[in-house]
Amino acid sequence: GENVEQHPSTLSVQEGDSAVIKCTYSDSASNYFPWYKQELGKGPQLIIDIRSNVGEKKDQRIAVTLNKTAKHFSLHITETQPEDSAVYFCAALNAGGTSYGKLTFGQGTILTVHP
Amino acid sequence: ETGVTQTPRHLVMGMTNKKSLKCEQHLGHNAMYWYKQSAKKPLELMFVYNFKEQTENNSVPSRFSPECPNSSHLFLHLHTLQPEDSALYLCASSRSGTANSPLHFGNGTRLTVT
Numbered sequence: 001g002e003n004v005e006q007h008p009s010t011l012s013v014q015e016g017d018s019a020v021i022k023c024t025y026s027d028s029a030s031n032y033f034p035w036y037k038q039e040l041g042k043g044p045q046l047i048i049d050i051r052s053n054v055g056e057k058k059d060q061r062i063a064v065t066l067n068k069t070a071k072h073f074s075l076h077i078t079e080t081q082p083e084d085s086a087v088y089f090c091a092a093l094n095a096g097g098t099s100y101g102k103l104t105f106g107q108g109t110i111l112t113v114h115p
Numbered sequence: 116e117t118g119v120t121q122t123p124r125h126l127v128m129g130m131t132n133k134k135s136l137k138c139e140q141h142l143g144h145n146a147m148y149w150y151k152q153s154a155k156k157p158l159e160l161m162f163v164y165n166f167k168e169q170t171e172n173n174s175v176p177s178r179f180s181p182e183c184p185n186s187s188h189l190f191l192h193l194h195t196l197q198p199e200d201s202a203l204y205l206c207a208s209s210r211s212g213t214a215n216s217p218l219h220f221g222n223g224t225r226l227t228v229t
Contacts (some may be wrong), residue, residue: 036220043205102160
């Protein structure tokens with residue numbers, strides 16, 4: 001089955017700096033890679049996703065890059081703000097299969113943005 | 116407001132109790148999921164329902180019993196739980212059971228088994 005490794009487990013940055021979180025996956029058939037943000041006391045919320053037919057996707061201050069050859073993908077947050085502080089999860093899925101919603105999640109990264 | 120509502124938000128139960136977790140989605144989705152979130156572990160998929168039919172049971176012990184009466188409601192019935200079952204239980208929904216429909220999560224039920 002799929003295995004997703006996420007690093008770092010904790011990340012501390014100053015407001016305005018950039019933050020990068022990296023994930024690797026094992027199943028070369030995986031082709032859908034979402035990122036979720038989980039704030040304290042809330043459930044995970046989808047912030048961006050990428051499919052394997054593109055190498056990069058951007059939405060305002062967040063971007064995701066995908067390297068299918070190396071089987072890794074990364075989340076980039078620029079101009080970080082204190083409200084970006086949360087736990088971030090990557091996930092991977094073989095969307096061509098019949099595994100409905102069977103995302104494999106990384107272990108999570110606790111991001112802290114200091115004012 | 117996430118569109119997926121879970122009740123109760125917190126639950127404390129003894130190992131001999133029977134309780135139920137409830138999830139309701141207001142997004143018009145057809146697939147619903149239960150996930151378990153434990154400290155320092157990745158999110159674990161427990162059950163998947165697609166158009167009210169269970170399509171996935173990820174080797175979950177029988178002390179957890181799901182019920183999906185319609186596409187908008189999902190329950191998780193609990194009985195004779197163990198302390199290691201203490202965790203945050205998250206419900207999610209998606210537009211359909213197709214694998215890459217984005218998941219929408221509720222805010223979870225924090226369960227403590229004493």
